Amino acid sequence: MTEKDKLTEEKIFDSATEIFIEKGFDGARMRDIADHAGINKSLLHYYYRTKERLFNAVFENIADRIFRKLIPVFDKNLSFEEKIRLFYREHIDLLHNNPRLPVFLLNEIYRNPSRVEKLVKDTPIMKIWTVLSEQHSEELERFNVSADSIPQLMVSIASLSLFPFIAKNIITAMFEKEDYDFDSFIEKRKEYAAEFVIRAIKNREQLPEADSKGQIRREKRTAGR
Amino acid sequence: MTEKDKLTEEKIFDSATEIFIEKGFDGARMRDIADHAGINKSLLHYYYRTKERLFNAVFENIADRIFRKLIPVFDKNLSFEEKIRLFYREHIDLLHNNPRLPVFLLNEIYRNPSRVEKLVKDTPIMKIWTVLSEQHSEELERFNVSADSIPQLMVSIASLSLFPFIAKNIITAMFEKEDYDFDSFIEKRKEYAAEFVIRAIKNREQLPEADSKGQIRREKRTAGR
DNA sequence: TTAAAATTTAATCGTATGGTCAAATTTAAA
DNA sequence: TTTAAATTTGACCATACGATTAAATTTTAA
Incomplete structure (x- = not known):
């Protein structure tokens, strides 16, 4: 649980980092981030409520x-x-x-x-x-x-x-x-x-x-x- | 006609320049450009076929x-x-x-x-x-x-x-x-x-x-x- | 083993967006 | 004035997007 949990969340975070850096906030697509992480798009919203919040986490990091x-x-x-x-x-x-x-x-x-x-x-x-x-x-x-x-x-x-x-x-x-x-x-x-x-x-x-x-x-x- | 023509096209171009500079291609909205120029949105497509073309004109200028x-x-x-x-x-x-x-x-x-x-x-x-x-x-x-x-x-x-x-x-x-x-x-x-x-x-x-x-x-x- | 909780999935929504179209209006030519 | 062309308008379309939801699946704890 904590294992897989971290894995998913981490995968999301890493993919988001990569894609946000590449495309910026406007250019990045939630779908692309999910695809890149190899997970379902809804999981993005499960772990990070919105695109803004996800981006925020990435940016501050x-x-x-x-x-x-x-x-x-x-x-x-x-x-x-x-x-x-x-x-x-x-x-x-x-x-x-x-x-x-x-x-x-x-x-x-x-x-x-x-x-x-x-x-x-x-x-x-x-x-x-x-x-x-x-x-x-x-x-x-x-x-x-x-x-x-x-x-x-x-x-x-x-x-x-x-x-x-x-x-x-x-x-x-x-x-x-x-x-x-x-x-x-x-x-x-x-x-x-x-x-x-x-x-x-x-x-x-x-x-x-x-x-x-x-x-x-x-x-x-x-x-x- | 040539008068008004130039006026409209110029208004579009100027507004587009302003808004594209401000927001970039991704961030700019065709509606915003039209509003800013005080003209109907369809006119953008009448004078410049697509957003890409309009942007192109602005960029090169x-x-x-x-x-x-x-x-x-x-x-x-x-x-x-x-x-x-x-x-x-x-x-x-x-x-x-x-x-x-x-x-x-x-x-x-x-x-x-x-x-x-x-x-x-x-x-x-x-x-x-x-x-x-x-x-x-x-x-x-x-x-x-x-x-x-x-x-x-x-x-x-x-x-x-x-x-x-x-x-x-x-x-x-x-x-x-x-x-x-x-x-x-x-x-x-x-x-x-x-x-x-x-x-x-x-x-x-x-x-x-x-x-x-x-x-x-x-x-x-x-x-x- | 079982039930509750956490996680994942698929379907779907509402909206914003770029773009189209046909009708209306204005302008130019006869 | 009449007519054709150019310009303008508003309604509308298809799609892409972020987001939601409810059901399915997996994990955890008893």
């Missing part, structure tokens, strides 16, 4: 898995630079094994904006912010990263690992034309992204001016060609 | 608009650095006025992967690649950017402007907790992203890496003014 995996990185007692490197290694690895997760998550938040509040409230996502702006304030100050631009930095960091998976289809298609390979691209990206961020920040260290203004000085620069 | 707007940037006769700055100013501006475009596009490609081939084939998206790897090969070489890592660079460049809009909901929610504002964040991002990329690349210049072309002169930029 996924969100939890993602952020739970990420937090240890920021817990570790490392320098900012080391943390960046570790983050990209871990994060990109996680995404490489679950390439559709970002789109799934973003899409659902899009469909149901109320999710985002719960996400920010219930997951440790804000911890990344906290750690960056508190734990590493000194380092960032040394790099001339103003507290004001920490949001810019954070979003930039996230962009570099998430976007390639979000745009995987397009990237793959473009790569094909030039004979590149997405998988090896991703493998290289772990280090590339880390270096990219570190360089972008570290360079500030050497600039004598306090903060960039760079707006007005762009006309003369090139003699053309 | 949007894709075209996006890429057509972007290409001039890469056509201009500017240095790589200037091009980066101009790109972010133009691109982020476009996205700021149409914040849902990236998600719409990516989502549709997701739903219908065959789109991506047509997109790569019919839009000038590959031109960005070409320009970067051909027109600026010398500059990039000077920056120690190997041809091998140009894909990494390109994806990184795109990430920094596209991702913030893709993840707008989450970012906004996180900002709220810390009393930041998405709009001003985006405004600042035009310059931030450009500086970020330029710094990330330029820094390579100074690394004591072996270089066949003896032209490593690092201070060029900051002193120049």
Whole structure:
């Protein structure tokens, strides 16, 4: 009973996870989930009352898995630079094994904006912010990263690992034309992204001016060609 | 007749654009589009046979608009650095006025992967690649950017402007907790992203890496003014 | 072994959806 | 004005979907 019970419920949950990730809430069909699990369609409603509830279970599980995996990185007692490197290694690895997760998550938040509040409230996502702006304030100050631009930095960091998976289809298609390979691209990206961020920040260290203004000085620069 | 004709068809097209962008193909309802346009539902089928065809018209128009707007940037006769700055100013501006475009596009490609081939084939998206790897090969070489890592660079460049809009909901929610504002964040991002990329690349210049072309002169930029 | 409870199945419902059609109305041509 | 064509409308269809229900089957506990 508990045996078979768990088996059925688990089969449903796993199939639902797979299909919801693949198709999203709107695109997923209860029939498909049942078929994929090899069970009668009514069982879906027996175990999870509605499609919404089933999706909910799946969504929260996924969100939890993602952020739970990420937090240890920021817990570790490392320098900012080391943390960046570790983050990209871990994060990109996680995404490489679950390439559709970002789109799934973003899409659902899009469909149901109320999710985002719960996400920010219930997951440790804000911890990344906290750690960056508190734990590493000194380092960032040394790099001339103003507290004001920490949001810019954070979003930039996230962009570099998430976007390639979000745009995987397009990237793959473009790569094909030039004979590149997405998988090896991703493998290289772990280090590339880390270096990219570190360089972008570290360079500030050497600039004598306090903060960039760079707006007005762009006309003369090139003699053309 | 031609007057009213255009009016009706245009109303349909505009409403469809709005609603498809908002809800995506699966989420959009033909009834909603008709209601929004203030016309009878059958007219949708009179002017555009099916939902697919209507969506198709909308999609291609949007894709075209996006890429057509972007290409001039890469056509201009500017240095790589200037091009980066101009790109972010133009691109982020476009996205700021149409914040849902990236998600719409990516989502549709997701739903219908065959789109991506047509997109790569019919839009000038590959031109960005070409320009970067051909027109600026010398500059990039000077920056120690190997041809091998140009894909990494390109994806990184795109990430920094596209991702913030893709993840707008989450970012906004996180900002709220810390009393930041998405709009001003985006405004600042035009310059931030450009500086970020330029710094990330330029820094390579100074690394004591072996270089066949003896032209490593690092201070060029900051002193120049 | 037996009865109650839990699980599974098949049939079916109500509704929403994309789409069709024929009639009504408006517009253009004679 | 008359007539044919183009446009618009409302009624309707077939289907797909999530959900319900009651009966059948299996499991559990006495």
